[in-house]
Amino acid sequence: MPELPEVETLRRALEHRLQGKTVQTVVIHYTPLVRQPSAEALSQVLPGQRLEAVQRRGKYLLWQWTDYTLVVHLRMEGKFWFGWSEHVQAKHVHAVLTFTDGTVLLYQDVRKFGTWDLVPKGKLHFVPGLEKLGPEPLATDFTPERLARQLAGHARSMIKSALLNQQVVAGLGNIYVDEALFLAKIHPERRVGTLQRRHVKSLHAAMVDVLQRGLAAGGASVRTYRHSNGEEGGFQHQLSVYGREGEPCRRCGQPIRRIVVAGRGTHFCPRCQRLPRSR
Structure with missing residues (x-):
């Protein structure tokens, strides 16, 4: 699933190419999409609406038109790309916007x-889940203290599960949570309530770091993610743990392990990210 860096990379490209343009026609091939x-x-x-x-x-894209807002969630493998009229019948193309x-x-x-x-503009509360999203992790007001407050109600949850909750922090997914926990040296199964202030501070710094690096690299093309021009992102070449099961840890050499946390495949280093013993 595209996460914050991938969606933000796409947002920038779409706005750069389409801002100020007017829709001529819209064709929806897969009607349940809407x-x-x-x-x-x-x-x-x-049609007739100008993209502002x-x-x-x-992980949502908000297209601001003259009179409406189009809210798009890509989910697992949705993607936008620029093509030509002969591409409208390409496999798995579910919608075509011509300007x-x-x-x-x-x-x-x-x-x-x-x-x-x-x-309609100003009616985002009509979109399920949008208004319940947690803070943006790259916003200037997202501090370690804000992260601690967001985690406060999840003391019994595993930290991996808590960070995947979009009401805790918006935009994180499997890739960047695994990478941030590795950088912060926190085991993905560790209970939120056992984290001390220094752990939260380290985790906050790690989250910001991996997201900024992911954004700078144009996202991670680990499945089908591509830019709107068809090119791959580059962050997959910088991954420390995600998708590297059995490969040596870049920090200590220990083989990376894969477990399942909250129903999601989870990668970590068993030496760098030790799980504290229960007292």
């Missing part, structure tokens, strides 16, 4: 889990 109002209604009201900005909240200047934007999703919600 949760509200409906695929037919969206195809009727979006593309914003991001957590008045001839630009063609395609939405492709092999798994069909992505969602589109078109709501």
Whole structure:
């Protein structure tokens, strides 16, 4: 699933290419993609709308049109890419937006889990889950103290599970949580309530570090993620633990282990990220 760095990279590219352009036609091939109002209604009201900005909240893309906001969640494998008219029938292309200047934007999703919600401006509360998102981890007001407050109600949860909760921190997923916990030397199964202030401070710094590096590298292409021009991101070449089961830890040489935490495959170093003994 695209996480904060991947979604932000896409946001920047989409805004750069499309800001100020007007939609001419919209074709939805997979109608369940549009949760509200409906695929037919969206195809009727979006033409003529001018794109003012593309914003991001957590893993959501917020397309700000003249009169509406289109809220898109890519889920597992949704992607936008620029193409030509001959690409509209390409495999797994579920939506095509054509702009008045001839630009063609395609939405492709092999798994069909992505969602589109078109709501009137100022009505984001109509989109389930959006208003309950936690703070943005790269925002200037996201401090170690803010992270501690967000974690306070999850003392009995494993730290990996807590960080995957989008109401705790928005935008994190499997890749960047594993990488941040490794950098902070915290075992993914450690209970939140056992973390001391120094651990939270270290975790905060690690989260910011891996997200900034992931963003600078254009995201991680570990599955099907690609930029809107078809190119891969580069952060997959910097990963310390994610996807490296059995390979030597870059810090101590111990083989990286893979376990399941909160139903998610989880990678860590058993030497660098020791689980404290229960007292």
